[in-house]
Amino acid sequence: MAIAEVPRFVRADGPDKVTGSGRYAADINLTGQLVAKFRYAGVSHARITKLDTSAASAMPGVFAVLTAADVPDVIYSPVVPDRRLFAKDVVRFEGELVAAVAAVDAATAQAAVDAIVVEYEDLPIVDDLEAAMADGSPLVHQDWESYAVTGDTVQRPNVASFSSIEKGDVDTAMASADHVVTSRYVADGCHALPIEPRAVVAQWEGEKVTIWTSTQVPFDARAGVCETLQMPASKVRVIVPHLGGGFGGKCGFHFEAHVAALAKAARRPVKLVFSRQEEMVAPDRRREGMIVDITSGVKADGTLVARTGWIAIDNGAYTADAAFFPQLAAMHVAGPYAMEAVKVEASLVYTNHQPSGSVRAPTAPQACWALESHTDELAAVVGMDPVEFRRANIVDEGVEGAAGQVYGEIGLRRCLDAAVGASAYGDDLPDDEAVGVAISWWPSFPGPSGAYIKIDSDGSGMIITGAQECGTGSVMTLRMLAAKELGMEPEDFQLVYQDTSAAPYDTGATGSQTLLNNGRAVVEGAREVAAQLRDLAADQLEAAPDDIVLASGKAHVSGSPDKAVSIVELAGIAAEGEMLIGKGSGTPPEYPSVSAMCVGDQGLAGWAGPQFACHAVHVRLDRETGVVRVLDVSAAHDSGTIINPVAAHGQVEGGIMMGVGQALTEGTQYGDDAKQRNTGLLEYKLQTAADAPTIRTEFIEIPDPNAGPYGAKGLAEAPNVPTAAAIANGVAKLVGTPVRQLPMTAERVWMTSEGMSS
Amino acid sequence: MTTSYELDVNGVTYPVTADQGKNLLSVIRENVGLTGTKEGCDDCECGACMVLLDGQPVNSCSYLAVQAQGRQVTTIEGVMEGPEMHALQRNLLEAGGVQCGFCTPGMIMSAKALLERDEHPELDAVRIGLSGNLCRCTGYAKILAAVEATAVELNT
Numbered sequence: 020m021a022i023a024e025v026p027r028f029v030r031a032d033g034p035d036k037v038t039g040s041g042r043y044a045a046d047i048n049l050t051g052q053l054v055a056k057f058r059y060a061g062v063s064h065a066r067i068t069k070l071d072t073s074a075a076s077a078m079p080g081v082f083a084v085l086t087a088a089d090v091p092d093v094i095y096s097p098v099v100p101d102r103r104l105f106a107k108d109v110v111r112f113e114g115e116l117v118a119a120v121a122a123v124d125a126a127t128a129q130a131a132v133d134a135i136v137v138e139y140e141d142l143p144i145v146d147d148l149e150a151a152m153a154d155g156s157p158l159v160h161q162d163w164e165s166y167a168v169t170g171d172t173v174q175r176p177n178v179a180s181f182s183s184i185e186k187g188d189v190d191t192a193m194a195s196a197d198h199v200v201t202s203r204y205v206a207d208g209c210h211a212l213p214i215e216p217r218a219v220v221a222q223w224e225g226e227k228v229t230i231w232t233s234t235q236v237p238f239d240a241r242a243g244v245c246e247t248l249q250m251p252a253s254k255v256r257v258i259v260p261h262l263g264g265g266f267g268g269k270c271g272f273h274f275e276a277h278v279a280a281l282a283k284a285a286r287r288p289v290k291l292v293f294s295r296q297e298e299m300v301a302p303d304r305r306r307e308g309m310i311v312d313i314t315s316g317v318k319a320d321g322t323l324v325a326r327t328g329w330i331a332i333d334n335g336a337y338t339a340d341a342a343f344f345p346q347l348a349a350m351h352v353a354g355p356y357a358m359e360a361v362k363v364e365a366s367l368v369y370t371n372h373q374p375s376g377s378v379r380a381p382t383a384p385q386a387c388w389a390l391e392s393h394t395d396e397l398a399a400v401v402g403m404d405p406v407e408f409r410r411a412n413i414v415d416e417g418v419e420g421a422a423g424q425v426y427g428e429i430g431l432r433r434c435l436d437a438a439v440g441a442s443a444y445g446d447d448l449p450d451d452e453a454v455g456v457a458i459s460w461w462p463s464f465p466g467p468s469g470a471y472i473k474i475d476s477d478g479s480g481m482i483i484t485g486a487q488e489c490g491t492g493s494v495m496t497l498r499m500l501a502a503k504e505l506g507m508e509p510e511d512f513q514l515v516y517q518d519t520s521a522a523p524y525d526t527g528a529t530g531s532q533t534l535l536n537n538g539r540a541v542v543e544g545a546r547e548v549a550a551q552l553r554d555l556a557a558d559q560l561e562a563a564p565d566d567i568v569l570a571s572g573k574a575h576v577s578g579s580p581d582k583a584v585s586i587v588e589l590a591g592i593a594a595e596g597e598m599l600i601g602k603g604s605g606t607p608p609e610y611p612s613v614s615a616m617c618v619g620d621q622g623l624a625g626w627a628g629p630q631f632a633c634h635a636v637h638v639r640l641d642r643e644t645g646v647v648r649v650l651d652v653s654a655a656h657d658s659g660t661i662i663n664p665v666a667a668h669g670q671v672e673g674g675i676m677m678g679v680g681q682a683l684t685e686g687t688q689y690g691d692d693a694k695q696r697n698t699g700l701l702e703y704k705l706q707t708a709a710d711a712p713t714i715r716t717e718f719i720e721i722p723d724p725n726a727g728p729y730g731a732k733g734l735a736e737a738p739n740v741p742t743a744a745a746i747a748n749g750v751a752k753l754v755g756t757p758v759r760q761l762p763m764t765a766e767r768v769w770m771t772s773e774g775m776s777s
Numbered sequence: 778m779t780t781s782y783e784l785d786v787n788g789v790t791y792p793v794t795a796d797q798g799k800n801l802l803s804v805i806r807e808n809v810g811l812t813g814t815k816e817g818c819d820d821c822e823c824g825a826c827m828v829l830l831d832g833q834p835v836n837s838c839s840y841l842a843v844q845a846q847g848r849q850v851t852t853i854e855g856v857m858e859g860p861e862m863h864a865l866q867r868n869l870l871e872a873g874g875v876q877c878g879f880c881t882p883g884m885i886m887s888a889k890a891l892l893e894r895d896e897h898p899e900l901d902a903v904r905i906g907l908s909g910n911l912c913r914c915t916g917y918a919k920i921l922a923a924v925e926a927t928a929v930e931l932n933t
Contacts, residue, residue, distance in 0.1 A: 029870045036878025037866040039813020039853035043879065046812040214817045214825055214913050215879040263815070263879030264913050295818040490877030490914045665873035672916030673876065700822035700911070709908040711917040 030495040030666075031514055032261060032488065041261045044218035044233040045292045052220070053082055055281050055291035056128035058118040058135050059301065060110035063146075063371040063693035064159070065139035067108055072118060075131040080123040082285035084131065090280050093247045095272075098342035098621075099168050099179050101160060102303075102374075104247050104276055109142065111159055111336035112373050113694045114300035121281040121289045146693040148310055148331040148368045151177045159336060159369035172342055173619035179338045180367040182345035182619035184353055184422050187360030192325035196316025198400045204389035206761035207686035208308035208333060211378040212705065215263020216298040221279040222288040228279050229256045235265040235489050236272075236527030241519050243272025244279055252519075255279075259517035262528070265489040266677070267378035268304045270529045271340050299698040303339035303374035305687070307332050307382065311389035313352055321401045323412045326421070328352040328363035332382065335374035341367055343621035344375070344382050350624065351386035351740075353421030354394075355431055355460040355631065356412045361421045361615070371693040377529065379674070380461055380736035384681055384743050385761060391457035391744035392757045405748065406439050406456055413458065422624040423614030430657030430719035431458065431631035437655035437717045442635035451642065452650070455749025456635045459741035463628030463726055463733040464530035465607035468537040469523025472501055472544040472601040474552075476594030478572075478587030480505065480512040482544075485525030486537040487517055491735050492666030493533035497541045499663060500728055504545035505552070506569030507586060523604065531733030534662060535628065536607065538728040543603030551599050555589045608725045628726030630737045631657040631719075634675070636712075638749035645769025647750055649679050651713040652742070659723040659732035671716045671738040678742025680706045686762040782846050784809065787855030797843050801835070802826045804842035805852060813853035813882045817911070824910030827883035828852050834890040834909070853882035856889065864927045865889060872923040876914030884910045888924045896932045900925065 035041030072084045087105035094100045106115050118135050122128035143157040150156055156177055160166075168174060173181040193199060220231040228250075234240040237257040244255050257275065274291060282289040293301070309332050316325040330348045334341055345365035352363050375381075398408035413435070414420045416428050435458055444454040470484040482501055488494035494516055498509035515521055525537050553567040556574030560567070566577045575583035593599045613625040635653040640646075652675050661667045684704040688696040697703040722730025743761060751757040754772045770776070780797040783790050786809050793808045805814050805828065817825035819838045826838040829851035856863045865885050868874075875881050884907060891898060891906035898906065903924050904917075912920060 030875065032878070033870040033875050034862075036875050036881050037862065037869055037885065038857060039811070039882050041878060042812065043815070045816070046806075212913060213877065213879070214823055214911060215815070215877065216817065261878060264877035266913065295820060295823075492873075492876065669873050669876060669915055669919060672918045673914045674916075676916035677913065699820050700818045701820060705911050705913070707908040707911065708917040708921060709904045711904065711921065714916060714918055 047231045049288040052288040053121040054128045056132045058132045060115040064142040069138035071136040075134040080127040081131045083121040086118045099338035102337040121285040171620045177369045178366045180342040183364040184349045185362045186615040189360040189362040192360035193316040197319040201314040202393045204311045206309045206385035209306045209685040211266035211268025213264030216293040218292040219278040220290045221282040227254045235269040240275045244276045247276040256520040296698045304376035306378040307375035309385045313393045321403045323358045325360045330365035334367040335372040337374040339376035346621045346623045348382035348386045354390045379739045383740045388744040433719045434633040434655035438633035438635045438653045441653035453749045453752040455745045457741040457744030458633045461630045461737040462626035464532045466526045468525040468540045469604040470540040474599040478590040483515040485522040487528040489528035496663040501545045531735040535727035539605030540603040542728045544601040547601030559584045628732035634741045634745040636745040640753040645765035649712040655717045657719040658734040660730040674738025682743035682746040786850045801840045801842040802837035824883045827886040868923040868926045872919045874919040874923040880912045
């Protein structure tokens with residue numbers, strides 16, 4: 020692709036970000052603004068027997084105190100609506116909101132929060148996934164059967180959503196195997212942990228409210244406000260200033276309605292800024308804990324014939340956006356392998372933990388870690404090299420996958436070859452070092468998305484888009500697409516974005532979908548403007564519009580570069596009459612059909628634009644302490660055409676580092692009271708620059724005709740999927756057996772190596 | 778208890794009236810009115826609030842503002858050299874070392890302090906010099922590359 024030859028690309032928001040002039044939500048302050056503070060449940064499961072806000076309301080400087088009684092009684096959330104803005108009667112996790120306060124300053128607001136009287140009657144805590152699924156378990160939601168679930172969602176007591184993928188006769192196929200291997204892997208939950216804690220500012224003018232918020236999904240946030248406060252979309256405007264990262268943690272609708280309701284009641288602007296601890300406890304977005312049981316049958320020659328899987332996923336107290344998790348987890352335990360028969364069942368289990376929700380490739384890193392660890396066990400039982408075992412069993416062009424999708428040209432085999440080839444795999448290494456290999460896949464997510472493109476009288480371009488930039492650079496990359504279509508430079512385009520009242524709908528910075536979907540919209544909009552420019556140039560140059568070429572800031576006649584008129588000149592002409600304005604929304608790629616039977620189908624068994632990857636990770640183990648160090652990572656990714664190489668490499672490097680953290684240090688610890696024990700960065704350890712491995716990345720570029728612009732697929736989540744799995748396979752070589760818990764902390768690695776159960 | 782004092786931030790003297798227990802980060806953001814310095818954890822762990830005190834990097838979330846009297850405070854807004862970006866800022870952009878940008882101001886302050894005390898840092902020294910600044914987006918690779926490029930540029 021010519022577009023990949025752009026030597027460097029400085030992002031449009033970059034200067035704001037390196038000079039400190041860029042404004043994030045917490046940097047917004049309005050005249051008369053009050054401070055919001057929340058009263059949290061503080062207990063994991065209890066009935067509210069008394070709730071008295073009178074003392075708080077009477078305090079000087081307190082302008083509003085809200086509880087469930089003060090807002091519309093709406094039960095919300097997509098697919099499985101099961102929660103309210105404030106707890107009503109029962110609290111189901113420690114971070115559930117019971118009340119909210121707006122006051123003149125933080126100290127007054129906190130004093131008012133503390134003055135709210137809440138009394139509870141304890142209810143039994145549900146925090147063990149298997150016990151929760153057993154007959155007779157106490158229920159997290161007594162009235163679960165009354166919830167207005169949508170689609171084909173299947174529910175059971177304490178199970179918010181169940182899915183299965185079944186293909187072929189798994190019993191017969193398993194019986195034909197020469198070896199049957201069964202494994203159990205257990206992953207702890209962990210956090211998205213963007214460095215920016217979220218902030219929300221709301222201001223009413225008459226019946227309209229404007230909300231500045233750190234969300235990844237401004238249109239979802241608007242929809243949530245409209246649903247819970249019962250307002251039309253025309254009265255709600257959501258603006259996102261610069262967003263300080265998300266990784267899924269800021270997907271969905273969170274606290275925008277609470278702050279808007281406070282501002283309305285107080286008749287003043289209200290601002291909420293989360294502390295790090297609140298950020299780790301209160302949002303219904305965290306990476307889900309998971310139990311994975313896998314059984315696979317293989318022939319003596321290494322042919323995989325059958326697989327069964329049983330997966331329990333910690334939903335936490337409310338379902339947020341997690342109804343599709345079982346199907347995605349099932350796809351990842353089935354994995355990118357060909358086999359005769361599959362039966363994988365997955366349940367999203369209610370507990371009294373913080374709710375789970377989409378964090379960068381939800382369910383995939385844990386499920387991939389389990390599957391790929393298991394795959395190395397399979398290779399060992401038939402005496403094959405793990406890489407050779409994968410080469411013998413992976414899906415490829417024309418091959419039917421576990422759910423019955425038949426793939427077109429895909430790059431999985433080339434990813435495996437490239438990543439392993441770039442690593443020290445097979446080399447003689449010191450006896451405390453090893454290279455582990457894992458492969459992975461991840462879908463692209465087609466969806467509706469829109470943009471306007473215009474060129475002003477001075478020839479400067481503007482992209483007005485519903486897309487949301489969360490740091491990845493995908494919105495920044497839209498300028499490259501418009502520039503390519505219009506024969507201009509990326510720097511010729513300004514961006515207007517992250518304002519629901521300015522631009523058409525987009526799903527937001529979620530599902531790696533921005534470039535895939537909004538990229539199509541921008542290309543379509545730019546092509547409308549290009550057609551206008553060609554018509555204008557044809558008049559000026561006395562040629563046919565079809566013979567006009569847009570390049571280097573000019574329109575010229577094909578084959579006659581000197582017969583040209585500048586786009587600036589054409590823009591000046593257009594400004595006097597029919598202006599240069601284009602619109603695009605593109606046609607979303609189609610979801611392919613599948614042959615598997617899917618109970619509880621959420622539409623994610625057939626993948627458009629499937630992405631593939633392989634990571635080969637070189638690790639070193641300190642046998643005395645169990646500390647694992649990641650020395651280097653060789654990564655190869657098939658995400659289709661790469662539009663912006665600098666940003667693409669940044670996604671892979673960041674995804675890998677997040678995967679290293681998930682592999683080794685990041686895991687939520689719970690007490691017997693189902694409350695989190697490590698809610699600060701002192702106790703919940705992220706990877707630092709000192710831990711950063713060398714990362715080599717190769718992109719296997721195969722343009723996908725059923726995906727994004729110029730054959731691009733999604734990218735931002737895929738690099739997070741196989742890293743922990745590859746590290747695990749390296750560690751297992753050194754320890755002699757897999758470490759069956761995630762994260763593979765030094766303690767767990769050491770205990771496993773000593774033959775002790777961790 | 779409220780107290781009044783003067784604070785030198787980026788070479789400008791600001792009169793401050795604030796509670797004497799108020800941290801330097803809050804005084805910079807709220808009293809001085811410079812919001813480039815960020816709060817990420819209030820726990821000395823993430824480094825988003827890093828500023829320089831007489832050239833030394835300090836987590837301003839955990840430093841009392843009154844203690845900064847008589848010292849030179851440098852924030853991200855004081856890094857530009859007139860209208861020109863500092864080489865660190867430019868190299869971070871050109872290397873692709875900026876994504877969401879929330880850690881970037883603190884990262885630049887730590888890197889600036891590092892390069893002022895060590896003109897030719899080894900890669901491991903850069904890693905350690907930046908290990909008090911958490912970045913969730915980049916995996917650090919392009920940030921490390923930008924700091925190394927800056928060391929070469931400033932000292933050749």
